[in-house]
Amino acid sequence: MAQVTIIEPSSPDELDRYYQLRWKILRAPWNRPPGSERDPLDKRSTHVMAVTSAHELLGVGRLHFNSISEGQVRYMAVAIDHQRSGIGTLILETLETRARQLGAASIVLDARETAIGFYRKRGYQPTGPGHMLFRQIAHVHMCKRIS
Ligand SMILES: CC(C)(COP(=O)(O)OP(=O)(O)OC[C@H]1O[C@@H](n2cnc3c(N)ncnc32)[C@H](O)[C@@H]1OP(=O)(O)O)[C@@H](O)C(=O)NCCC(=O)NCCS
Numbered sequence: 001m002a003q004v005t006i007i008e009p010s011s012p013d014e015l016d017r018y019y020q021l022r023w024k025i026l027r028a029p030w031n032r033p034p035g036s037e038r039d040p041l042d043k044r045s046t047h048v049m050a051v052t053s054a055h056e057l058l059g060v061g062r063l064h065f066n067s068i069s070e071g072q073v074r075y076m077a078v079a080i081d082h083q084r085s086g087i088g089t090l091i092l093e094t095l096e097t098r099a100r101q102l103g104a105a106s107i108v109l110d111a112r113e114t115a116i117g118f119y120r121k122r123g124y125q126p127t128g129p130g131h132m133l134f135r136q137i138a139h140v141h142m143c144k145r146i147s
Pocket of ligand 1: 078082111
């Protein structure tokens with residue numbers, strides 16, 4: 001695979017592509033319209049995206065804070081053709097490093113049931129049932145101490 005770099009999207013074009021991939025992986029399969037992939041916390045979150053040297057976008061993820069010591073990861077999405085090749089791990093590690101730098105002692109997230117195995121491998125433990133998205137995607141609360 002071409003060399004992969006993690007960047008924080010900043011230009012309008014990067015941000016556009018960032019949200020498009022989030023929508024394509026996490027919303028389009030459930031017939032949700034463009035725009036449904038965003039929420040008000042986007043304005044005060046850290047966003048990262050994995051890109052190749054040829055500017056291909058491979059994956060995205062977001063970190064926001066619930067309190068001064070608790071970070072939350074949301075919207076992890078890797079392009080279908082690149083799943084299971086280490087991109088999600090790279091994005092999550094970057095968000096964890098950023099959370100630590102910003103003072104987080106732990107990270108929480110709501111994992112889709114299909115992704116629990118991925119987060120377990122990264123040291124997250126289930127802490128209870130989460131919400132049901134679109135009445136069909138069950139989630140599980142997970143937590144990891146990072147300090
Ligand atoms: C879940 C997701 C972010 C993981 O990213 P990825 O790039 O595919 O994962 P990686 O290649 O970094 O996988 C790391 C490890 O987790 C494992 N893994 C990845 N996805 C997994 C899954 N769904 N279930 C169980 N294990 C999984 C891999 O086998 C790998 O194990 P290894 O290190 O022993 O080889 C990605 O597959 C994805 O976008 N899925 C669809 C959207 C989604 O479910 N997002 C999460 C919402 S909570």
